[in-house]
């Protein structure tokens with residue numbers, strides 16, 4: 441089914457009915473750039489075409505099912521339901537720097553089965569449509585516009601593996617970048633993948649400015665295979681080659697995500713393997729605090745001294761390293777956790793705003 445994001449079909453609707461093109465520009469500006477309610481945006485159209493247009497091109501394929509806010513760090517997690525009753529998560533991150541980012545999902549569940557990931561435990565239920573990916577952005581924009589904030593970055597880092605749903609991801613990116621629609625800069629988009637070497641390189645070729653992140657989590661094949669069984673079908677040597685090639689094509693560095701897990705990948709041996717992997721690569725390391733809240737995987741986050749050891753030794757080796765706080769500690773903030781809790785009829789432990797309140801504020 442077509443939606444407002446199907447750019448060609450929308451334009452054809454206007455052409456066939458000889459509706460002035462300026463009205464389409466105004467409608468898109470209202471919806472994509474001013475984040476106004478769809479009822480208001482369609483007022484741009486001649487009255488006789490408003491209802492047919494909305495019927496032909498729904499604006500919101502998703503509806504808000506639940507919203508959790510963390511009082512501790514300003515994170516908002518939205519659970520959105522699809523037309524077929526599935527649940528999708530998207531997370532708004534309000535950084536202390538004042539920047540606002542969105543972490544959006546590309547699949548319902550995920551086939552990769554990473555042991556530390558709640559989404560992996562769902563298995564793959566289905567791919568999201570491009571319009572469902574885009575609606576996460578549209579709804580987050582609405583929420584933030586009501587707060588006087590603007591989204592700066594969009595990270596494809598939520599539920600699912602983006603390269604397992606590449607057609608829809610690329611379709612969504614086209615609408616995000618289109619000057620007529622969201623008009624985002626490609627440098628504000630980040631795709632996080634567990635790494636399929638050929639796809640990593642071809643994506644870099646097709647999108648030379650979109651940033652890439654690779655979920656590494658261990659540079660020791662046997663440990664990576666235990667943590668990420670599907671990802672580890674690809675050898676670390678092939679991944680290294682792909683990162684090198686992507687760097688040559690894009691002229692920018694890949695972020696290597698590394699969730700620090702006590703006794704698993706935070707030992708001196710693991711650090712040595714990580715340094716050997718990264719040395720000479722156009723890449724930097726992002727150490728992630730693991731959030732064990734509500735998890736059943738038996739894994740624990742590393743202690744501070746392990747972080748200090750990794751940070752100091754990586755820096756000494758001339759490798760750029762950053763550290764990501766685990767945002768959303770007061771809510772079910774690991775990917776897939778909130779959707780699972782909502783599906784199971786549990787409620788969040790932090791502030792749970794009811795969906796109607798958000799809708800009222802956001803629309």
Ligand code: SF4
Pocket residue numbers: 550551552553554557558559560561598599600601634775
């Ligand atoms: S970490 Fe990413 S790739 Fe792994 S199971 Fe979770 S969503 Fe899938």
